[in-house]
């Protein structure tokens with residue numbers, strides 16, 4: 538590993554371990570945050586038959602070594618094809634660890650993608666950096682082709698093609714607009730307005746849900762489900778957010794609606810974890 542002047546191998550290892558620990562903590566914080574509409578949370582399994590909070594937490598812990606390897610391999614490197622291929626290989630190995638930890642259930646595929654890229658991008662800077670720099674680097678990585686990626690079918694890909702809407706790949710390639718333009722500003726605004734940390738994080742989730750084309754929702758509940766999610770999340774924020782009684786009532790209505798539609802905004806949940814990660818590792 539070639540290091541920039543002033544850095545030692547120990548700096549790289551320490552920063553990688555910190556990034557991996559924070560990424561895992563953010564996955565666990567996202568899973569526990571309650572009440573989330575349709576999603577797994579501390580109350581139960583939401584719209585999911587095959588997921589539970591215990592499984593989500595086991596999955597999050599299984600990913601710590603993947604995040605650490607992603608950071609170590611990305612330390613002070615630039616976004617080029619070689620790094621893209623390395624990150625793709627580690628990401629797929631992370632998916633395999635997740636599947637081994639959950640007996641084959643997809644708990645965190647989308648989260649590995651978003652957080653994996655952000656962990657890599659943070660390590661590429663070699664030291665603490667702004668959220669703008671990190672999402673720029675993550676986007677540059679996501680824009681590069683990974684020739685070794687299997688050309689396999691996925692539900693997300695099918696939804697983006699069927700509805701001609703962006704999905705997980707595009708969100709990363711466009712520098713995580715739902716995190717940078719919606720969730721992080723909402724998180725900070727709600728905190729400033731005196732909301733509890735849980736209410737501020739729920740507000741950030743709502744901000745993402747007002748506009749995301751979440752392929753999990755599209756796959757299970759089509760365009761009608763997506764519209765219900767976006768309108769319902771807007772209603773929560775218009776009612777003053779999750780710190781207000783009217784906002785909490787709107788959130789409860791959205792939860793019932795998502796359950797009735799068998800819909801779960803897994804992509805929005807991934808981007809909330811990404812938001813918490815950037816909030817924790819950057820200074821603002």
Ligand SMILES: CC(C)(COP(=O)(O)OP(=O)(O)OC[C@H]1O[C@@H](n2cnc3c(N)ncnc32)[C@H](O)[C@@H]1O)[C@@H](O)C(=O)NCCC(=O)NCCS
Pocket residue numbers: 624625626627628629646647648649650651653654683686691692693694703704705706708749750751752753803804805807808
């Ligand atoms: C890009 C990924 C997520 C595959 O995406 P695809 O759209 O084909 O579908 P798939 O249905 O398998 O997963 C989509 C997941 O993304 C999340 N998601 C859904 N919609 C969105 C959205 N609009 N924005 C962000 N995330 C979303 C959800 O969790 C969903 O389950 C990923 O699995 C992948 O290709 N990984 C390859 C390994 C790699 O290169 N890793 C590098 C970083 S570690």
Ligand SMILES: Nc1ncnc2c1ncn2[C@@H]1O[C@H](COP(=O)(O)OP(=O)(O)OP(=O)(O)O)[C@@H](O)[C@H]1O
Pocket residue numbers: 567568576577578583585588593643644645646647648649692753757801802803804806807
């Ligand atoms: N708290 C959460 N509850 C549910 N899903 C979540 C949560 N946090 C993140 N996710 C994301 O949602 C995705 C799981 O969604 P989903 O179960 O719809 O996927 P699937 O296994 O492809 O489809 P299905 O279960 O509908 O057949 C994961 O990739 C994960 O990253």
